[in-house]
Amino acid sequence: MASSISAAPVAATETDTLNTESPRLILRTYKASDHDQIDHLFYSTYFTLVPEGVKCKLKSPLFWVLWIAFYSYLLGIVPVLLSGMNFPSWSSTALKIFFTFAWSVVSFAGIFVVTDRFEVVDKVEQVRQNDLSDPEVYYLNWTKEEVQVNEDDNEKAGKKRVTFDKDAKPATELVRTQKPLEEQAPSHFWVLTLDNRPCGMVGLAHYKEQLKSNRPLQPPAWKLLAAAALARYRLPVPESLKDLRAKMPTPVFAEPHEPNKATLQRLAIKSDYQDCNLSTLLIDRAMSWADEKGIETVEAKTNELETKAARILSIQHGFTLVKTEKKGWFGQHEKTWTCNVKEWMAAHEEGAKTYKKK
Missing domain, CATH: 3.40.630.30 (Gcn5-related N-acetyltransferase (GNAT))
Known part of the structure; x- marks a missing residue:
């Protein structure tokens, strides 16, 4: 492809310098x-x-x-x-x-x-x-997706082993496929x-x-302002003005x-x-x-x-x-x-x- x-x-050089002559x-x-x-x-x-x-x-x-x-x-x-x-x-x-x-x-x-x-x-x-x-x-x-790195695969491939904290997220790599x-x-x-x-x-x-x-779509500005103003002065916020961003369609x-x-x-x-x-x-x-x-x-x-x-x-x-x-x-x-x-x-x-x- x-x-x-x-x-x-015309001939090209190996550098990225702009050649104004040719x-x-x-x-x-x-x-x-x-x-x-x-x-x-x-x-x-x-x-x-x-x-x-x-x-x-x-x-x-x-x-x-x-x-x-x-x-x-x-x-x-x-x-x-x-x-x-x-x-x-x-x-x-x-x-x-x-x-x-x-x-x-x-x-x-x-x-x-x-x-x-x-x-x-x-x-x-x-x-x-x-x-x-x-x-x-x-x-x-091309398709690309993140996959979790398998520690056993790294050891078989002779890659250096990296120790992660138990609470850390698993290591991932981006796989690119045609x-x-x-x-x-x-x-x-x-x-x-x-x-x-x-x-x-x-x-x-x-x-x-x-x-x-x-x-993502942004809610209308007037709704955001109205919700912010009501929340600022601790007034009841209508259901229609709550979680505006979450309600917006994709x-x-x-x-x-x-x-x-x-x-x-x-x-x-x-x-x-x-x-x-x-x-x-x-x-x-x-x-x-x-x-x-x-x-x-x-x-x-x-x-x-x-x-x-x-x-x-x-x-x-x-x-x-x-x-x-x-x-x-x-x-x-x-x-x-x-x-x-x-x-x-x-x-x-x-x-x-x-x-x-x-």
């Missing part, structure tokens, strides 16, 4: 040792999308309706605040200017904080705690490296069963795919190289893999932050928008794109043939 593709036929670009299968770097690549590139989320909210009519309504309220209370006070005539104008400046700063800073600290963090953690927690399990058809061929899904995960340093990644996901999320991370469908996801390019058209290498490889595995349709989902990815999918690779789902009141949305693999292969035949498998 492992594959290594040379995207630039950089070596390699597209290969994900390895367990890539985890920390891939994790950093994902969240560092995703947080650079915060300005797109802010722009989306500024384009929302509802935002401006609320903004103007509250601004009008602030201006309307100026005469009330100054009534009965012996202030110069220019005080009203000065206070209105102050309110205008203060409300502009507070409102726009608030949008940035909400987008950065709440919405983006939520999206990033949803991915980090699920498929990017272990791409080998989610994409490369799924049988008939159980393997046509999923895969690729890493693009520049002089042995990951600079891009993409995954093609095909799930055969429903996957539960590893990130969320679904992904639904099973149809036999001939897969999802293109986790496309990310290091910020320094996003103008180098490296996304084409990653998408070309994913689509050619889909064709090799008999996948007929590849889907992709983008949100209000991923406008650049949406343009790449639609303009450069012929993905068609099939659904737009509203996710919030201020322009938040999720778009579903689809692409026929055979049609893509016909249109990008030369690009798909540029890979050299080793």
